[in-house]
Amino acid sequence: MTESLVHSVNWNIDYKVNLGRAWSRFLVSLRDDRVILGTTCGSCDKTYVPPQAYCEACYEPMDAWVEVPPTGTLEAATIAQHAFQGGPPAPYAIGAIALDGTDTLFIHLISGIDLSDQENARTLLRRGTRVRAVWSQERTGSIRDIDHFAPVG
Amino acid sequence: MRNHAAVAGVGLTATTSPGRQTASKTELCQEAVDRALAHSGLRRAEIDAVVVGNIDGFEATSTAGRTIVPALGLAPGTSVYIVNTGGTTGGGVFNLAASLVRGGEAERVLCVGPSTFDGPVDLQAVINTALPVAMEQPLGIDGVHVGGMFAAAYQSRYGVADEVLELCAAQQREHAAKNPYAHIRKPLPPETAATPITTPLTLGMVCPVSSGATAVVVTTETIARRLDRNPVVRIAAYGSVADTHLGTGRHDFSSCEVLALLADRIYKDAGIMDPRRELDVLEIFSPYAPMQLILLEDLGMCGRGEAPHLVRDGSLHVDGDLPTNLSGGPHSTNPGVAAQLAPVAYIALQLMGQAAGGVQVAEARRGLAHSTGSAWWQFHTLAILEKTE
Ligand SMILES: [Zn+2]
Numbered sequence: 064m065t066e067s068l069v070h071s072v073n074w075n076i077d078y079k080v081n082l083g084r085a086w087s088r089f090l091v092s093l094r095d096d097r098v099i100l101g102t103t104c105g106s107c108d109k110t111y112v113p114p115q116a117y118c119e120a121c122y123e124p125m126d127a128w129v130e131v132p133p134t135g136t137l138e139a140a141t142i143a144q145h146a147f148q149g150g151p152p153a154p155y156a157i158g159a160i161a162l163d164g165t166d167t168l169f170i171h172l173i174s175g176i177d178l179s180d181q182e183n184a185r186t187l188l189r190r191g192t193r194v195r196a197v198w199s200q201e202r203t204g205s206i207r208d209i210d211h212f213a214p215v216g
Numbered sequence: 217m218r219n220h221a222a223v224a225g226v227g228l229t230a231t232t233s234p235g236r237q238t239a240s241k242t243e244l245c246q247e248a249v250d251r252a253l254a255h256s257g258l259r260r261a262e263i264d265a266v267v268v269g270n271i272d273g274f275e276a277t278s279t280a281g282r283t284i285v286p287a288l289g290l291a292p293g294t295s296v297y298i299v300n301t302g303g304t305t306g307g308g309v310f311n312l313a314a315s316l317v318r319g320g321e322a323e324r325v326l327c328v329g330p331s332t333f334d335g336p337v338d339l340q341a342v343i344n345t346a347l348p349v350a351m352e353q354p355l356g357i358d359g360v361h362v363g364g365m366f367a368a369a370y371q372s373r374y375g376v377a378d379e380v381l382e383l384c385a386a387q388q389r390e391h392a393a394k395n396p397y398a399h400i401r402k403p404l405p406p407e408t409a410a411t412p413i414t415t416p417l418t419l420g421m422v423c424p425v426s427s428g429a430t431a432v433v434v435t436t437e438t439i440a441r442r443l444d445r446n447p448v449v450r451i452a453a454y455g456s457v458a459d460t461h462l463g464t465g466r467h468d469f470s471s472c473e474v475l476a477l478l479a480d481r482i483y484k485d486a487g488i489m490d491p492r493r494e495l496d497v498l499e500i501f502s503p504y505a506p507m508q509l510i511l512l513e514d515l516g517m518c519g520r521g522e523a524p525h526l527v528r529d530g531s532l533h534v535d536g537d538l539p540t541n542l543s544g545g546p547h548s549t550n551p552g553v554a555a556q557l558a559p560v561a562y563i564a565l566q567l568m569g570q571a572a573g574g575v576q577v578a579e580a581r582r583g584l585a586h587s588t589g590s591a592w593w594q595f596h597t598l599a600i601l602e603k604t605e
Contacts, residue, residue, distance in 0.1 A: 067237075067238040072335075080349050080350065082349075082350055086350060086351070090350075111465070112464065113351055113462070113464060119460055119465060138369060138468070138469065139365050139366075139368045139369035139372060139469050139470075140365075140368060140415075141361055141364030141365045141367075141368050141414045141415050141416075141417075142414060142415040143356065143360075143361055143364070143413075143414040144412045144413060144414060145413065145414075146356075147338055147340035147341050147344070147356075147358060148337075148338040148340075148341040149341050149344065150340070150341070150344065150356035150358070151355075151356040155356060157355060157356070157357055157361055157364075157365065159365060159369070159463065159466070159469055166467065167462075167464050167465055167466070167467070168463065168464055168465075168466050168467065168468075168469070169464050170351075170352055170355060170357070170462075170463040170464050171355060172355055172356070181412055181415060184415075185415050185416075189372055190369070190372035190373065205350070205354060206350060206351050206352075206354055206355065207354055207355075
């Protein structure tokens with residue numbers, strides 16, 4: 064049996080992605096006004112956050128913009144114990160949040176509790192927990208302009 | 217009368233970890249293809265189309281098909297098709313082959329499921345690129361977190377204990393122990409299995425990163441009958457479906473609504489009224505063991521929140537009334553596209569009466585193969601295979 068060789072291959076490629084009108088308006092509003100915007104479908108009355116240009120259910124154009132409160136209810140969360148290349152340091156928690164007045168689940172980081180005590184954190188992040196957005200000090204027009212959502216009350 | 221598409225032969229390689237693998241991706245595909253052709257009785261030169269699966273970002277070259285296809289010794293002029301739909305690539309390869317045969321575009325189609333994960337140093341960093349740009353990639357989400365989110369949502373909605381999730385893992389590993397093609401064939405030591413990954417998932421519930429390849433030969437029922445090598449396995453129905461790309465577009469993570477829609481359509485095509493009774497064997501794509509619960513419910517095998525009973529009462533074993541993932545599934549063996557094509561191969565072997573490792577289901581006549589993947593399990597494929605007399 065001959066020796067089995069392995070070569071290291073590295074890709075390091077930069078991209079510029081056009082986010083489009085709906086997502087640009089959404090992120091600019093986070094950055095400049097600390098306001099979460101959604102779009103509402105005139106046909107089925109569903110509100111989407113992040114906003115979309117067209118309703119995914121009806122394919123109707125959505126030009127009704129609504130301000131959504133920075134509060135919601137946790138549908139589910141997972142507490143990650145391991146970091147990966149390019150990701151946040153562990154432990155960190157990802158949640159699916161039903162923002163008040165919306166029909167979608169908003170995915171974001173959940174923090175503001177002690178995540179190192181995993182079992183206690185699981186209890187605190189159970190379904191139905193009320194959460195509120197915590198804004199970043201430095202805002203750049205990114206989804207991380209909301210630093211995370213924290214349990215309230 | 218329609219000349220149905222049929223499975224003529226399948227080829228699986230042994231699997232190991234990418235670190236222990238001594239063959240290249242191309243060499244693994246050559247081995248799987250050789251086995252599938254030998255199993256079918258077809259000669260290489262008779263193949264008129266080849267379908268190869270690929271997933272962007274994993275390959276250190278953008279399309280595996282262009283390195284693999286020329287190495288398969290096929291006749292000049294063989295049609296080439298590449299499928300690239302994340303976690304359903306392998307299922308999509310098979311569905312496309314069935315379509316080509318049914319539509320009369322080709323008569324003998326080779327399906328190739330390469331070994332996808334040999335290469336990336338940090339697999340989760342690659343999977344993260346499959347999540348929506350700008351909205352979800354920056355949040356540190358990869359495949360295992362999607363698995364964790366679904367399991368957490370299911371658990372909290374139906375009040376399911378961690379022990380049930382552990383049992384899902386233990387049962388699939390028990391099946392893998394009998395499968396000569398499986399990668400993890402021994403249970404992990406309990407303290408290793410309990411290592412937290414992302415709640416509620418522990419190391420024991422999460423798939424390994426595997427290396428291996430799968431190939432399947434699809435032909436017409438007439439040709440399969442003429443070959444007379446194996447019992448004829450008809451592709452009775454197949455299809456695929458897509459959900460929204462954004463996790464944020466979902467309303468619920470305790471089910472996959474689009475899979476339920478797809479299942480209804482496929483059962484109708486196959487003339488199935490009661491899937492629980494009319495399907496004899498299932499291979500469903502659950503790299504994170506607890507996914508099984510959600511998928512069984514979406515597939516109509518029981519009501520919402522009832523799947524833990526199927527796990528607890530032994531229904532999913534070889535002697536149960538709903539044998540599921542007797543191969544051990546991707547939870548024990550996950551070489552990417554090869555693993556997504558494997559459910560079709562294992563179901564075909566069951567229906568041919570050739571299941572390895574003592575897991576042959578008595579009088580298996582009809583089976584279901586499933587694959588899923590991409591961000592938030594956006595895509596699903598299903599195929600129903602039937603032994604014909
Ligand atoms: Zn609408």
